[in-house]
Amino acid sequence: ALAQNGHKILCVDCDIGLRNLDLALGLSDRALMDFSDVAQGHCSLESSVVEHPKIPGLYLLTAPARSRGRPVSNQQMRDLLREIRTQYDYCLLDAPAGLGTGFMLATCAADRAVVVTTADASSLRDAQHTVMELNRFPLGSLHLVVNRVRKKMLRSMHATIDDAIDKAGLPLIGVVPEDDALTLSLNRGVPLLLADYGSSAAAAYRNIARRVAGGKAPLLRIR
Structure with a gap:
């Protein structure tokens, strides 16, 4: 994007x-x-x-x-x-x-980091541990993406996106919905933004890209 x-x-x-x-x-x-x-x-x-x-x-x-x-x-x-x-x-x-070698190499000289998590408890715990490892990053350089979000699943878990933000302790930069088009594009080896321009996940990626570049974009509404 x-x-x-x-x-x-x-x-x-x-x-x-x-x-x-x-x-x-x-x-x-x-x-x-x-x-x-x-x-x-x-x-x-x-x-x-x-x-x-x-x-x-x-x-x-x-x-x-x-x-x-x-x-x-x-x-x-x-x-x-x-x-x-x-x-x-x-x-x-x-x-x-x-938090192995690849993670350490990726973060040793990065300017900022985006922690990607889902809304389930185990993933959020991993996100918390990851954030602790990234404590050298200055305020404002760490952000959160909540991935593979399904509204019905959030309701069944009595959870919200705000809960994920609170547990990770990071500002939100994007919410990506569960989208079958993403799985298909990965298996075909075609970037989602080329494979299915109208997918909800593709729209979420475009919004995240705008925010990363310093622009403004609304958070995608999960249906």
Whole structure:
């Protein structure tokens, strides 16, 4: 959504050994080099990123396919991100679930973070632990996205979006409804905003992109 708004975007997959962002974007046959190749000086950033063929301005730098210890140091990751900042408007670091190596590398030099959770109790507990690990980020640089929201499920759990905000302790930047179109687009390897322009989740992503870029957009009404 940011790229479609005219920004130059680099997505970096930090899920070492279990990378799948290339599959979601339909770039699995194009992404050959990974971020460790660039950070260790084996190849240049320009030769390693892959531009999406249908979304101008959207690029991918994938994660190492195999997990063999820590692929790069925190300092190497900081140096890589310093170079990325000179060439892209936004760098989106896709951190894996959990608080392991991929998470630490993704957050060691990031300017801000978005914690993604669902409204169930176990996910919110994980979000709380994640927020505690992100305590070095200054006020205003941490935000919350509540994902896969179903109104009927919230009612059955006697829960609200406000409950999720209170438990995570973060300001809300977006609410994404449960949407079958997202599952279909992931399996087809086509970004949702290309696969189903009218989907409710796609509308939520566009609103989040506007807020990330400093604009204003209403929270999506969950039906």
